[in-house]
Amino acid sequence: MLLFSLIATAQSEEIETVKDTLIYKQKYGLRLGADISKIARTFVDDNYTGLELMGDYRLTKRIYLAGEIGNEERTIENEVLNNTTKGSYFKGGIDLNFYRNWLDMENMIYAGFRAGASTFSQTLNSYGVYNINNQYWNEQVSINESEEFKGLTATWLEIQIGIKAEMFNNFYAGFNVQLKGLITETEPNNFENLYIPGFNRTYDSGRFGTGFNFNLSYLIPIFKKDKIVVQEKEADE
Amino acid sequence: MNRIKFLILSIATLLFACERDDICAATTSTTPRLVVEFYDVVNTDDLKSVSRLSVYGEGLVTDPDTSLDETLVFNTNTNEITLPLLIGNENELNTSRFILEKDTNLRLDENDTTNSNMDIIEISYTTEYVYVSRACGYKSQFIGLSLNVEADSDLWISNIEIVESTVQDEDTVHVRIYH
Numbered sequence: 020m021l022l023f024s025l026i027a028t029a030q031s032e033e034i035e036t037v038k039d040t041l042i043y044k045q046k047y048g049l050r051l052g053a054d055i056s057k058i059a060r061t062f063v064d065d066n067y068t069g070l071e072l073m074g075d076y077r078l079t080k081r082i083y084l085a086g087e088i089g090n091e092e093r094t095i096e097n098e099v100l101n102n103t104t105k106g107s108y109f110k111g112g113i114d115l116n117f118y119r120n121w122l123d124m125e126n127m128i129y130a131g132f133r134a135g136a137s138t139f140s141q142t143l144n145s146y147g148v149y150n151i152n153n154q155y156w157n158e159q160v161s162i163n164e165s166e167e168f169k170g171l172t173a174t175w176l177e178i179q180i181g182i183k184a185e186m187f188n189n190f191y192a193g194f195n196v197q198l199k200g201l202i203t204e205t206e207p208n209n210f211e212n213l214y215i216p217g218f219n220r221t222y223d224s225g226r227f228g229t230g231f232n233f234n235l236s237y238l239i240p241i242f243k244k245d246k247i248v249v250q251e252k253e254a255d256e
Numbered sequence: 257m258n259r260i261k262f263l264i265l266s267i268a269t270l271l272f273a274c275e276r277d278d279i280c281a282a283t284t285s286t287t288p289r290l291v292v293e294f295y296d297v298v299n300t301d302d303l304k305s306v307s308r309l310s311v312y313g314e315g316l317v318t319d320p321d322t323s324l325d326e327t328l329v330f331n332t333n334t335n336e337i338t339l340p341l342l343i344g345n346e347n348e349l350n351t352s353r354f355i356l357e358k359d360t361n362l363r364l365d366e367n368d369t370t371n372s373n374m375d376i377i378e379i380s381y382t383t384e385y386v387y388v389s390r391a392c393g394y395k396s397q398f399i400g401l402s403l404n405v406e407a408d409s410d411l412w413i414s415n416i417e418i419v420e421s422t423v424q425d426e427d428t429v430h431v432r433i434y435h
Binding site for chain 1: 286328340343344351385387391392395
């Protein structure tokens, strides 16, 4: 060892380099998974039931075809109303991997682009009539007859920023955050969409929504491609 | 690799949604009150204050001696009042009745030979619930407004004109009372 380093320092003035080509096998295939956060929330939160399945298919070194399909039921409850949204959604698009992997690793730091669509219904379970002067006649108006608004739809565009890491062989864990912009929605008569499955809650201030996803997935390898890495290396003597 | 694993786990635990409950802002237009202005019966374009007016819902209080929660105005010279209406059931004809007492000071003073003049108005309307927002829920608006003065031997109200038959907000005057 000592001898090696002595030689190395002695030769440092005049290193000869050669090009060395390394070939790593890269797995291509279908990766299927589920959003664990929605499953966990289903157990923890009485006002939420949801499941999201996701999949991606690797097209090239950096580009993945990706999509999610899900079903959600969410009850929003506050002082003035109680509303349950139920429905399904689909999101499709691509993921672009920006991460330069070391050696044979296949992790991702990616940007995802999606178009989303949802069909759902809203049930207004109860509501109150807001009146700041209600103490005058001592009148509290609340309505407990539920009213269902069916056949509602919404579409949106979404950007995701996320990571996926191979925890062990073919088994991945990932996380992403989502920014959504609502494109179209059918509004119920004399009410509004408080929650849209897949889009999550809406805001009074605008057409934007947010979301996140914590996922576990499994890669079914279909074929392998070579990843060729050219390295400059010291010439052996 | 290890850093990525750590990042995933820490962000996931952090983000178990905490949603802020929205609050209905005081500036939001919710259930409106009825805005009434008093005009001169001779020069019908001129506002005319009612002397020593007291206004209160019928049945809530009788002959109040001081300003109470039930008195919307008490013993005041004014040419405008705002009346909170009973909401009642949707799509039904509802009524609110108010006592408009002019010259309240004459009832309050020691002199028993003079008294105030009470006129009772009955306001009828159909209630409609209108969605406002997730924080405020619904408000009520009142359509097909009509207003009657209950007949008595000494009315100080001469005439009533409905300017706006739908009460949607408090930005406009809905009713003119001439006296």
